[in-house]
Amino acid sequence: MAFEGLSEKLNATFKHLRGKGRLTEEDIKLAMREVRMALLEADVSYKVVKDFVARVSERAVGAEVLDSLTPAQQVIKIVNEEMTALMGTENARLTWSPSVPTIYMLCGLQGAGKTTMAAKLANYLQKTGKKPLLAACDIYRPAAIRQLQVVGQQVNVPVYEHGTQDPVKTALEAVEHARSYGRDVLIIDTAGRLHIDTELMEELRRVKAAVKPQEILFVVDAMTGQDIVNVVSTFAERTDFDGVIISKLDGDARGGGALSVRQVTGKPIKFVSMGEKPDSLEPFYPDRMAKRILGMGDVVGIIEKAQEAADAEQLEAAERMLREGFTMNDMLDQMKAVKKMGGMKGILGMLPGGQRAINQMGGNLDEGIFDKNEAIIMSMTKEERLRPSIINGQRRARIAKGAGVTPTEVNSLMKQWGEMNKMMGRMRTMANQAQAGGKKGKKGKKGKKMRMPNIPGLDAMGLGGMGGLGTGGPKSDMDLLRQMEAQMRNKK
Numbered sequence: 001m002a003f004e005g006l007s008e009k010l011n012a013t014f015k016h017l018r019g020k021g022r023l024t025e026e027d028i029k030l031a032m033r034e035v036r037m038a039l040l041e042a043d044v045s046y047k048v049v050k051d052f053v054a055r056v057s058e059r060a061v062g063a064e065v066l067d068s069l070t071p072a073q074q075v076i077k078i079v080n081e082e083m084t085a086l087m088g089t090e091n092a093r094l095t096w097s098p099s100v101p102t103i104y105m106l107c108g109l110q111g112a113g114k115t116t117m118a119a120k121l122a123n124y125l126q127k128t129g130k131k132p133l134l135a136a137c138d139i140y141r142p143a144a145i146r147q148l149q150v151v152g153q154q155v156n157v158p159v160y161e162h163g164t165q166d167p168v169k170t171a172l173e174a175v176e177h178a179r180s181y182g183r184d185v186l187i188i189d190t191a192g193r194l195h196i197d198t199e200l201m202e203e204l205r206r207v208k209a210a211v212k213p214q215e216i217l218f219v220v221d222a223m224t225g226q227d228i229v230n231v232v233s234t235f236a237e238r239t240d241f242d243g244v245i246i247s248k249l250d251g252d253a254r255g256g257g258a259l260s261v262r263q264v265t266g267k268p269i270k271f272v273s274m275g276e277k278p279d280s281l282e283p284f285y286p287d288r289m290a291k292r293i294l295g296m297g298d299v300v301g302i303i304e305k306a307q308e309a310a311d312a313e314q315l316e317a318a319e320r321m322l323r324e325g326f327t328m329n330d331m332l333d334q335m336k337a338v339k340k341m342g343g344m345k346g347i348l349g350m351l352p353g354g355q356r357a358i359n360q361m362g363g364n365l366d367e368g369i370f371d372k373n374e375a376i377i378m379s380m381t382k383e384e385r386l387r388p389s390i391i392n393g394q395r396r397a398r399i400a401k402g403a404g405v406t407p408t409e410v411n412s413l414m415k416q417w418g419e420m421n422k423m424m425g426r427m428r429t430m431a432n433q434a435q436a437g438g439k440k441g442k443k444g445k446k447g448k449k450m451r452m453p454n455i456p457g458l459d460a461m462g463l464g465g466m467g468g469l470g471t472g473g474p475k476s477d478m479d480l481l482r483q484m485e486a487q488m489r490n491k492k
Contacts, residue, residue, distance in 0.1 A: 006256065009038035010079075011295045017072040028060045028075065035079070043256035045229045048086070048263045056082050080290050086259060087286035092243060092268030097214040101133070101178040101186040105211070106245075107204055108219035109231065110192040113247035113273070115144060117219050118189040119151035120273060120281040121245075125185050126157060133183035135174035136161035137207065138191040148189055155278045158183075167191065167203060168210045175211055188213065196231070201238045208239075216241040217270065220261075222249040228257030229264050236265045243270035246284075250274040262286075326421040328385040331413075332377045335370045372405060376413050379403040388417050 013034040020027060032053050039049045059078045096102050104121070108114040115138065122132040134152045136159055138144040145161045152159040158181075160174040171188055178186045190207060193200045208216065218241045220228050232244060244265075246258050249272045261269055269284040377385060379402035384391055391399070391414065400407045 006038055006042035007293050007295055009041070010035065010293065013038070014072065014076050014294075017075055020072065023071040023075070025061050028057065031075065032057050032060070039256065039259075041256075042259070045256075045260040045264060048260045051263070052082060052086055076294065080294055083259075083290040083293065084287045086263055087284075087289060088262045088268045089286055091283055091285045092270050093283075094270065095214055095242075100184050101175065102184065103175065103186045103188065103211055103213040105188045105190060105204075105207065105213040105216045106219055107190050107216060107235075107241070108192055109196070109221075110141065110194055112192065112219045112221045114192055114219045115147050115189050116151055116276075117245055117247055117273065117281070118148065118187050119155050119157065120278055121217075121271070122152070122157040122185075122187055123155035123278045124271075124281045126155065130185045131183050132157050132185040132187055133174065133178045133181070134159040135171055135186060135188045137167040137170050137174075137188050139164040139167055139170075140191050144189075144191075151278070168206050171207050171211045186211075196234050196238065204239060215243060217243050217245050218267075219245045219247055220257075222246050222258055222272075224257060229260045232261055232265050232267070236267065241267065243268050245269075245271045245273070245281075247273045250280075326417065326424045328377050328380060328388050328417060331417055331420065332374060332385075335373060372403070372409065373413050375403040376400075376405060376410055388414065388421075 013031050017023065017027065017031055035056070036049055036053045039052065040046065044052075056078055059082075060075050094104070106114050106118050106121070118134055122134055125132050134148055134157055136145040136148045138148075145163075149159045149161070160170070160177050162170045162173060167190065174186055174188065177183075188207065188211070190204060191200070204216075216239075218232060218235055220231055222228070224231065228246075235241065244261050244267055246261070246269060249258060258269065258272070261267065269286075271281050272284050274280050274282055376399060379399045380388075380391070384395065384399075396407050396410045396414070400410045403410070
């Protein structure tokens with residue numbers, strides 16, 4: 001996971017500060033020394049580290065911190081604010097051309113993942129309602145055009161190519177093709193080089209002058225480490241560009257080069273790629289990334305991922321569960337949804353303290369538990385999946401044998417189903433109370449605290465339940481169900 005090493009070291013430093021009731025200037029000095037080392041080890045540029053630590057130190061030794069009742073929290077707050085500012089303060093959105101199509105030109109060195117990124121960007125824009133077209137203007141790398149066609153097909157986006165003719169001519173033809181076929185976005189995949197040279201710059205200049213792109217986006221590989229700064233700086237000196245896309249950020253546990261880009265070049269990071277799948281491209285939010293690095297989580301990001309999947313069919317399923325209860329088919333759908341949202345490791349990494357929990361477990365989560373639980377459910381009959389309450393000891397033994405697991409593992413899954421079904425019963429009661437005018441329940445308590453049951457497979461990973469969720473009365477309980485359904489299910 002990106003920034004894993006940095007996050008771990010910073011949290012160790014903050015843990016030490018939290019153990020002190022009051023802080024002295026010496027305490028802050030020692031903490032800043034550890035922060036400096038953590039950033040340097042994470043491949044953050046030395047100059048960036050120097051300036052960052054200086055700003056944090058200046059604010060941290062003021063009365064705001066030293067006279068505070070919670071000085072450690074104040075220090076963390078300052079680090080969070082300065083790290084956010086370091087990466088650009090707020091999300092830098094794509095801009096749009098008043099004329100059709102809006103043209104984005106991707107450039108970068110060979111191996112940065114530029115061609116794949118073109119398809120990811122097209123897929124991202126397509127989900128927002130745009131109709132993108134990809135243009136194959138890399139005529140030098142063997143099979144580059146074919147690669148773009150393959151990844152374009154994967155995301156159902158057409159590709160315009162005209163063999164190895166002059167890239168400028170291909171780009172111009174692609175513009176006209178987009179206009180003729182109602183494509184409102186054109187993404188041009190340009191040629192890369194092993195290094196930034198005059199020939200590369202000249203070709204990019206020619207393509208730029210010919211099609212006048214709305215934005216030029218420079219793709220850099222996070223695995224490059226601190227050399228990201230050198231690559232981006234050199235490119236910025238030779239040609240102007242509008243933003244940076246960082247690829248393979250999930251593959252670098254340090255990721256410090258990404259922290260340096262905005263500070264060194266003044267160019268914003270617009271997107272980051274956190275995986276190999278076509279839907280792994282994410283808009284870059286400096287504030288959210290800072291919180292993830294500091295172990296505060298990115299709950300908003302999780303909710304957004306879930307909301308992308310919410311549709312009318314899923315809301316109907318939520319209402320059915322209220323009426324009829326929670327089935328094994330529903331549990332299977334939730335497990336599939338978690339896998340689609342990046343698996344438990346991806347989700348936990350976005351939760352406050354989640355990365356720390358992962359580290360405590362040695363950095364490995366047995367995602368295979370989902371496959372095992374899926375095998376158990378698929379070993380059940382249709383009636384058993386719809387009515388799990390009929391599963392007795394004899395049936396459990398048969399299911400265990402069919403799934404290749406032990407009866408104990410079947411029992412564990414049944415227990416998790418029981419917890420989910422009980423919660424549905426409580427939610428159903430609250431819904432009925434809402435329809436009856438919000439009358440009090442048997443115990444005369446409104447807004448009762450409810451505990452979220454275990455997500456199937458989560459308990460087996462040693463993570464247990466997801467903690468207490470406060471409900472705010474019958475109406476908000478209905479909203480809670482819908483939110484939970486949106487979070488845990490995904491489009492099929």
